[in-house]
Amino acid sequence: MQAAPPADRRRRRADLLTHIVLILGVLLFALPVWIVLMGSTHDGAAIGRGEVPLLPGAQGLDAYRRAWTEGAVGTTRVPVALMLWNSFVMAMLIALGKIAISLTSAYAVVFFRFPGRMLAFWAIFITLMLPVEVRIFPTFKVVSDLGMVNTYAGLIIPLIASATATLLFRQFFLTIPDEFVEAAKMDGAGPLRFFRDIVLPLSRTNMAALFVILFVYGWNQYLWPLLVTTSADVETIVIGIVKMIGTESNIDWSVVMATTVLALLPPIAVVVLMQRWFVQGLTDTEK
């Protein structure tokens, strides 16, 4: 065999280097998940002793059964099933609500000329710069005065407006050619028909992408649910996990880890399912 030309060799060396970096990255991200996955199949006491299990243990799926139906011993004892449901409802409604509100507000800002239009846009835009934490106490006051503490409504409504999503939709709407608007006018489509028949179908991919991001955002909410939920029936999974490890003694680590794994599943499912849709949407649109 002949020696490879230098250019080839150099390229191969660069390939090797990128692969090493990539593999290191993957290990770095995957290792904690792997430890949790393995830990959930071990006896809780083993982890309590400081062992880091890297291989499946003897317990099998017992911890999952207990977590799903009973919850953690010595904590709130809310079954994980209920917490998952609560988190799911919250994440779902936040994602859908954010999309619905930003779509309509972006539509108004882009396609209509009305006094105060730019003012409205900038008002929305500026709230981008305010983190949720800044307004969290006034928001809590309002929510509690309205008697929405410990309700789904209290959990969801304060988080439902999104400047980011509005901005993204606005940018997308600006790329819709004026000719479509004009053709629709000639066809006799009013603003609502244009929205329903043209703008919505064209925004499908954007909606899918945003849904994934916003669902995960809703699912991972921590601070707000911590403030606004005190009763078990609206407790979310993130809060649940924190409460499980919050009690100093007697932590049933295998249940905690099983719960963590369960908490991971819905966002993964959403990403995987929507990704399919997302790719189909991408190949389906105009170049």
Place this chain on the structure above:
Amino acid sequence: MATLSLSGVRKQFGTTPVLHGIDLDVADGEMIVVVGASGCGKSTLLRIVAGLETASAGSVRIDGRDVTGLEPADRDIAMVFQNYALYPHMTVFENMAYGLKIRGMKLPDIRRRVDEAAQMLEIGPLLDRKPRQLSGGQRQRVAMGRAVVREPKLFLFDEPLSNLDAKLRVQMRAEIRRLQKRLGVTSLFVTHDQVEAMTLGDRLVVMHQGRAAQVASPMEVWGRPADTYVAGFIGSPAMNFLAATLLEGGGAAMLRAGPVIGFARAVSAAAAGTAVTLGIRPEHVEPAEGGLPLAIDLVEPLGSETVIHGTLPGGEVLTARLPIPASGIGATMPLRLPPEAFHVFEGASGRRLD
């Protein structure tokens, strides 16, 4: 089937006037081509007729009905856009049917009309495709189909051929003309292409800086252009212009370098000594012994004919289109400028004098 009449249509964007009062009467079934360089206001005019833009003053009447204040949808018109504006997520059928569906037409009726139009435009096999699966020419047909199914009073075309390649453009041009004749729908066609304008229009509106410089049939625009702008815009290569001074009697003028040029149609509207611009089309210049000597500086052979560029003794630039191969660069060729081929324009205003 309808007439269209514009009177005193003006448009201003902010303080910038774009249209300075356009008057136009279009007869039933007529195809009017609005032609002009970019920025002359031709598209604005079309959009005012469409109702996508509101006129600052003046009125638009379709079939005698004042539609100046009406929405585009209520004007009973259809428009073919430059980039076709086909909705990308709808099939060809849905695209064509959309306007009818909104107007509340029953599905069987819609299907019948779309099928009819599709057959006429030979796009029947494409009805289930999405626009992105079509070629440029096919999209163009679908865009026309969408206009045809509406059976409107008026067709508006906004440079619909400018995105096609040269060969397809010629083909679609002929098809649009045939279709328009066959349907007999009054049409307004906007273009910047003079060949399109000449071949498509029953009459042309040559626009220049927001005014209609001339409204006439293509042959009249070519044969008797109203001013130097129209004369230079229509015809390729463009008409030659020679600065001259009118002589006594109005039948001749003197070029700067001295030669006197006679023209067949004597000018009576201007006094002797008036500065005039003489126009002669390159195709009317003839090679002749003893004519004006042209110093050739560029030769463009086109096969069947040759375009030569050069300068006359007085320094005037002249272009000639000759049916013979010409001698090379640097040579001098004697040319005759036939008196009957001259157009005489007033030097200052550019208006036609003869």
